[in-house]
Each structure stands twice: as C-alpha cells, then as structure tokens.
Amino acid sequence: MSQRVLVCDDAIFMRTMVGDILTQAGFEVVGEAETGLQAVEKYRELRPDLVTMDIVMPDMGGIDAVREICKFDPSARILMCSAMGQQALVVEAIQAGAKDFVVKPFQPSRVLEAVQRVLA
C-alpha cells in the first residue's frame, strides 16, 4: 500500500505542486490543510504516514501545528516546507518535532529525497 500523506499549506498552488510531486512518486495524498488548526484536526482524523507542513499559515502557524501534532503523536513524521531566510523558524520547527525540511522553490528531487529521509 502506498504511503499516505497530509499536505499542509495555505496556498493551493503549493499544495497542488507538492501533491503532484508526491503522487507521481507513488504516494497517496489523503488530505490537505490550509491552516495550522486544520492540519492538527486532519492529522488526528487521518493518521497519515507523512505530513508536509508550511511554516507561515493563518490560524495557527506550522510550528505550533507541529507542536500540537507531536503532543498527540510523538512519532509523527513531519517535513517542513520553508522559504529562504527562515532558518530560525525551521530550527524551531525541528525542535518542536519536525524531522526535516525542504526549501521553496521546490525541486521534485529534493522534496523526494527529504521525504525518504523522513520516512527512513
């Protein structure tokens, strides 16, 4: 069975792109969230194998969402999606429990490498 992914980003554009990259690599996108709150809700509901998490989102940012998700499931596998210049935030996210990160603009190969590392 293919691995199930929850894609969290407030931009449809980004969700579509990440979804496309992962789907083509054989993953199944089981849900999308556009706010941190939604991400937490959907995580509890869907229990995905992997979460891709944007940092800047309305209604609870990605870092707080990571914190909440890891409180609920310390073994959650979360990949942060960040932009250049967000190093402090990414470090914070990793301390909160995220496993790895990719930097926008996304290159499919980089995203997939990071995903493999997170799932390893």
Next chain:
Amino acid sequence: MDSREYAQLFLTESREHVAAVNQSLLQLERDSTGPAAASAVGAIFRAVHTIKGMAATMGYTVVADLAHELETVLDCVRRGELSIEATIMDTLFRSADVLEHAVEAAVGGREGDVVASDLIASLRALTGKPAAELAAVPPPRDEALPPSVHAEPADAGELVRIWLQPETPLRGVRAFLIVQALATIGDVVSTAPALADLQNEDFDNEFAVRLATSQPAGEIERVVRAVGDVLDVRFGDARPSGAWAVPTPAWGMPALTMTPAHDMAAMSGMTLTPAQGIVATPAGETRSESGRVRSVRIDVRRLDALMNLIGELVIARGRLTQLATELGDLSLEETVMQSSRLITELRDEITASRMVPVSQVFDRYPRVVRDASRAVGKPVDFVIEGKDIELDRSMLDEIGDSLVHLLRNAVDHGIEAADARAAAGKPPAGRLVLSAVRDRSAVVIKVSDDGKGIDRERVLARAKRDGLVDDGKTELTEDELLRLLARPGFSTAEKVTGLSGRGVGVDAVYTKVRALGGAMDIRSVPGQGTTVLIRLPLTLAIMRALLARVGRETYAIPLAHVSETVELVPDVLRTVKGKEVLLARDEVLPLLRLRSLVGLPAYSPATEVDLEHVVVIDLGDRRAGLVIDELTGQEEIVVKQYDAVRDGPPFFGGATLLSDGRPSLIVDVSSLL
C-alpha cells in the same frame, strides 16, 4: 498539471492575495497601532510570503524579489522596528500595485517590462539596511542548543569535519540537523564555528564537530550522511576531496535558476482525480471536513462551455417537447417530460455553479476609493453593503470596471471639497455607498453619494450648445438627464482629471450595462447627491420570455420585465394630449405599439384576431403598455450574441432560437421605457 495550468493557478491565487494585501493595508491605515494593526500586518505578511514562495517556484524572479523586499519591511514592522506612518503606507500601497502588475506581467511572459528597482530602493531605504543583513536571523535563544552540547575542552572527543554540498539550502539548519543527529550517538563536545554561528549560516560549507562517542567512524559517517546534503565527512585534519565552499548569497534562492519548464515537464502527464484534487476554497472560506462545503476550482472557460451546452440543450428540449406532443405517444411524452425536468435541474445547478458573491470584485473598491479620495484631497467614507449577494461570474467581471468608473466619478465630481461641504452644512467626509440587493431575478447595484448632485443647468446648457435639446427647454427630467449623460463623449467636467471627466464615464457604463441585458437609472437631487442604479440579470444566458406575435413575426419579451397582460378592450384605451395611453387599474401608462416599432402596417380587425393584447412591461418603477397582436406562449430562451444592424431599431437586446426552430428577436425593455 502542465506549466500553463500552474501559471493560471499562480495568477488566480496571487490576485486573491494581492486583494487581501490591499484590504489589510486599508485596515492598517485606519488603525496603525494595537491588535487590529498587528493582525493586519500579519495578514499582509502571510499573503506576501505566499506570493513569494509561489513566484520563486514559477521562476518569476521579479515578483519573488519584490515580495521578498516587501516581506523584509513587514517583518520590521511586525517586530516593532518600524512604525506605521504615512510614507510607509504610501510605499506599501505602491508595492501592492507593483506586485499586482508584476504578477500579471510575469504570467503574461512580460516580466521584463516591470521596473521595480525604484520601489525596491524605497523599500530598502525604509529598513535602512541592505537586504542581505535582514535575511539573517536574530541570535538563537539558549534553548536552541541541544542539551548534549557542553562547554568542554576543545580537544576532547573525535573531530568530525563535515562539508555540505555547495548551494545547500538553509545550510545553517542542515548543520543543526547534523549536530542533532550526532547527539543521538554520543556527546557533542563543541562545534566550530559555534552552534549559534552555524545556525546563522555564519560559515561556508565546512564545519566541524567534536564528538565524544563509542561508535566507530563508519557509523558516525553514516549518521551524518543520512541527514542529507553532505558532500564529505572526514575525521581529524584531512581535507575533503570534492570541490566545495562556494558561498551562496544570503538571499540566494539558488534554485531560482532552475527552469520551471523543465520541472513542470517532469511533473506533466499527471492527472488529479477529484479525491486527491485541488480541494480548496478561497482563503478565508475554509470549510472543514464536518459536512460543510468542499469545493473544487474550475476554469471559468469550462463553466462558460457548460453554460453554452446547457443552452443548446434547453433549445433542443423545447423542440423535443413539441414533437412529442405532436406525435401523441404517451410513453414518449412521459420520457420527454422526465428528461425535461432533469434538464431544468441541470441548468439550475450549472447556473448556480457560476454564481459568486459580489465581494469577489467589490473588495477591490475600498482601495480604489481611497486612492481617488487622496488624489483629489476629499475625505470619503466608503461603505459597501450586500457583499454576499451572488451574481454570475462573467457578469461580475464584466461590470467591474464600470463600477470603478462610477465610484471615481462620485469622488471626483459628486462629492464636494471639504470647505464646500462645510458651507452646505454637511459632515466634512463625503459618504459613498456601494450596495447590491437581489430583486426578483435581477441584482440591483447602487452607487450613491451625498454630494452636490448633477448640475442640470450645466448639462442643459451643454446639451443646447451641442444641439441635443430645444433651445427653449428649461428643465430636464431624470430620463432626459440619463439619455444625455449616456451619449458618447458627453461631459460637463470643466477639466479632465486623472480620475474622470474625459467623457468616457457614464456613456461607457451605460453601453456596458445594456450589453449585459441590464438597465441603468440615474437619480440626482441638487445639493443632496446622486444615485446610479444598475439592474443586472442574474445570468447572461438563459431567461424566460413571453412570445408575442405581431403579423407573422414572433418576438420574445423577457418575463422578468412583464408585470401583467391585458386585452386591449376600448374601455382601457384613452388618448391624452394626442397620445395613446392605457388605463391599468388606477394607473395611466404610456402605450407603445410593437407593430409600428418594427415597421409593420397597423393592426386591422378584419384580417386579425378579434382583440389586440397589451403586455405591461416594467423596469423598476417605470411602466408602459406594449401592444401586440397576441401572446403565443412562454418559453425558456437562450440569449445569443446579436450583431445589431447599424442604425437598426435600438430596442432589441439579443436574438434567440425558439423551440420550433424559428429565430426571434428579444425585446430590450429598458430601451422602451
């Protein structure tokens, strides 16, 4: 998805974000401190940040760079390093404009046309720091250090030297991850440079960790490499083998050099099934799983195509129903009836799917009014009412620019300067209201101001000069006023301003409204203000109509404008001042004869039905009787593009095919009243 579809998605979403930026900027202008300001800045930051990420992915560097600079300024504001004052607001507003322009240009392949260097210089001047410095991060807090990093003698443990790949994104974080991974197999004694500097990317691609561990070198190397982006790992003082240490600029976005086309190609050939598809609603309309709306984004052109198809289907249905009736086969009739119901439902669903709240366009206007009000130095209180009213998507897009005309006109010509208002005993700020209300199968959009009203004297004088009215005329009715203002090129503005007064205002709006099958009205009271009413049908394409026969021709009259039909018995017919009028209940209505309008010989009882009929047409509060030979039925008609003959009769608003296959012209009620 192919790159064109991504570009479209980028465009749609970026427009929404720019609109959100503008709205939050207006909020920020009202409240420049406190929680409201903080939430506005946060919202702007998020929107700009999202645009930046998308633009970078698309390879739109101008947009990405501009968004980045803007984000930097916003970040300073957010941290309280910059306070909101007029010059910043101006720059931010200007940035929103240029950003919007750049987004459109980028998608149109004209990114090179966008000149943002001035703006970027102004943005940088605001923060007073070169961009590179700002990209850096404040020193990490103490808690950022993993617990196992101790301040021990620098020579304890194994020296692990690590080289990251050139152009490793966020190499500081990657280094942090490596240190964290090493801490799981031993004690990190120290790092060089210090962990804080590592996180700050204060190193080239090389760094070193002193690790006290019982693990063999092979295991250490495996752990380090597993973190990713590692070029080489050495122990002790050895140098790495590969090329390395190519510093990246602080705001490098190294991957910007990737060609989107290439990447898109790599991803093309994928299809999105609804289950995994673009499940989303516009920002702010998020609906959760719990049974509420889930939406899918659809290209408007696809909706247009659906609408056209359903239009054709409706016509075919009419024909089918007629044939089935003629054949008299009961089971056939039953089946046709059933399909007919289904087609109606299908049509209603498609029509509904095209409806969007007017806020999608109206939300742009506070910014428009603000700019206009500043340009002429008149304070304006702008109020929008009825944002949730829904209108056909294409209709809304079509009418958008016309509303901008009217709003600017109101600010420029309607509302008086503050001193004139004070003299007239009005509050200093003009009041401008844009409202939408649903009225039967139409939406009425109203733009009203509390300004000085249209100067009828001047319109009259101008009309006399142009020979449009008799010299002896002393007064203008509302209708005459509208007709004059709606004439191409008619303007009474003393000077042309950047906003309006070129004479392309009211007439352009009037033409557009007519083209959309709508009607327009102007009500103006001297000293009290002007209201422009625009009545639009809910949808462009399909309407119910009465079929009226005169002679051997059939015309369609939109049912939305029919209030009743009566037989033309002698009792109801009167002549007033040499003109025929209709007595309908207690009202006296002007009477028009369709026969004479379309140039047919007058009705003759000898060759025709016993009695003529009158259709009472109405538009808002204006009514008139239209005399026809007889009514032949009611039908759902599909409005087709109608290329009016030059100088032909002006009172037709389109054409349609009737269910029996004959063409018919659609009467434009607004031009008759």
